[in-house]
Amino acid sequence: MKLKWGDYIIFLTITMIIVVMFVSGIMRKADGATIAQISQHGELLYEINLDDLTETREVLFHDGDVRIIAQNGSIRFEKSDCPDLVCVYTGWIKRPGQIAACLPNRILVKIIGESDEVDVVLQ
């Protein structure tokens, strides 16, 4: 099957979207503190400053069936009661902009740089 000009346009468009979104994600580097926000159902429940973690912190949902742990500047879903375990496979996250999500439980862990917060205030 021969490729047509439209194929190249589709491929270029997709590539450009991917590159632009990747770059804009990397550019958004924060100088301030790295903070992990844990929310469920869109409601912010916990904020953990990942920079000054001296010991392992645990956040539990569902009586411990969902366990999120933070240590050494990183945070991860260690255990979950959801069927797909996508959240656990995501592994450790530590850079601003990174997220780990458990959709069945509607739990979102997202990492923000402190300067992100300032931007929001300015708006």
Next chain:
Amino acid sequence: MITKRKIDVKMLVIVGLMAAVAATLSWLENFVPIQAIVPIPGLKFGLANIVTIFAIFYLGTRSTLMIVVIRCLLGSILGGGPIALAFSLTGALFAALIMIILKSGYKKHFSLYGISLAGATMFNVGQVIVAAIVLQDTAIFTYLPILMTGGVVAGLLTAVISVILFKKLNNSGAIRRHIKTSS
């Protein structure tokens, strides 16, 4: 006055069959532990999209949409539940719609590769939109480029399989014998 619409029984059987094939394909995909190897949430081969492509080219728009909806409903019964249904239905409909639109330019402007690629990445867009709604947070959109990269690979894979499938089907003559609305 009652208007009677003739139901094409043969078409009905084919639609049912294709929905079953698609549902089986997406169910079988669950057994490939792709998440453990490439930890991209929501990443799939999208083999059921082969059926969507087939339906668009050989069965027409109406049948395609029916197959997609039935496939997703069956899929959620086979395992997945309501949230998985929202994901697959939105993604699959997004993919089907863009491919139906692009099909009008088939052979003139687009080949199967471009159409399949657009379908696969639109599936990802649908997924991320549902994820943003479920989590009530737009931060999930940072996943889109990662997911789309996987979508490009999946789209090329389904395109290659579809090209082989179409060639075989056209040669076997089964399509000409059984389906009237071929293109």
